[in-house]
Amino acid sequence: GPRIGVLALQGDVREHVRALTEAGATAGPVRRPHELDAVDALVVPGGESTTMSKLAIEFGLLDPVRKRVADGMPVYGSCAGMIMLATTVLDGRPDQRGFDGIEMTVRRNAFGRQVDSFEGPVEIAGIDGGPFHAVFIRAPWVESVGAGVEVLGRVADGSPRGRIVAVRQGSLLATSFHPELTGDLRVHRFFVDLVRAGA
Numbered sequence: 001g002p003r004i005g006v007l008a009l010q011g012d013v014r015e016h017v018r019a020l021t022e023a024g025a026t027a028g029p030v031r032r033p034h035e036l037d038a039v040d041a042l043v044v045p046g047g048e049s050t051t052m053s054k055l056a057i058e059f060g061l062l063d064p065v066r067k068r069v070a071d072g073m074p075v076y077g078s079c080a081g082m083i084m085l086a087t088t089v090l091d092g093r094p095d096q097r098g099f100d101g102i103e104m105t106v107r108r109n110a111f112g113r114q115v116d117s118f119e120g121p122v123e124i125a126g127i128d129g130g131p132f133h134a135v136f137i138r139a140p141w142v143e144s145v146g147a148g149v150e151v152l153g154r155v156a157d158g159s160p161r162g163r164i165v166a167v168r169q170g171s172l173l174a175t176s177f178h179p180e181l182t183g184d185l186r187v188h189r190f191f192v193d194l195v196r197a198g199a
């Protein structure tokens with residue numbers, strides 16, 4: 001299958017490697033620029049975006065990933081990974097940097113003020129088989145999107161209803177929730193197909 005790296009600076013790397021492998025990709029961690037050069041696509045895991053940003057700079061990966069993103073490499077980001085892909089971050093740290101991929105404004109820890117985590121059903125446009133059992137852990141939501149961004153999913157239940165939690169811009173995909181934690185492979189399969197289609 002396509003070679004898909006998981007950015008392995010911090011976060012739930014192993015869960016994504018496992019899900020990608022089960023979805024038919026050749027998956028492994030990416031921690032160094034030469035490892036990035038060897039992959040067709042990248043997953044940015046959940047974790048802590050401020051820490052990931054700091055480590056991306058320290059490991060010399062921030063600019064190389066930004067360049068690959070600008071050149072059209074497919075990337076899927078979940079939770080902190082969604083934050084790393086956004087062009088604008090609210091409630092971030094002032095020195096927080098990202099990969100400047102998806103033209104959207106996300107709010108960090110948006111669901112976190114009232115409830116740190118919650119679970120609920122989310123329908124994703126283009127993915128059959130019923131709603132996802134979406135797990136949100138101090139998750140961001142998407143406040144607004146640019147013209148080129150497709151909204152794929154919103155919170156149907158819980159608080160607050162209607163917030164955008166899944167988006168796509170070309171070969172860039174992001175979800176506020178963590179499909180890698182629930183054993184539902186449909187988002188990873190969708191991403192692997194997207195990588196295959198571009199290859």
Ligand code: GLN
Binds near residue numbers: 078
């Ligand atoms: N709150 C984290 C951040 O700001 C994201 C949480 C997660 O990835 N589960 O990066």
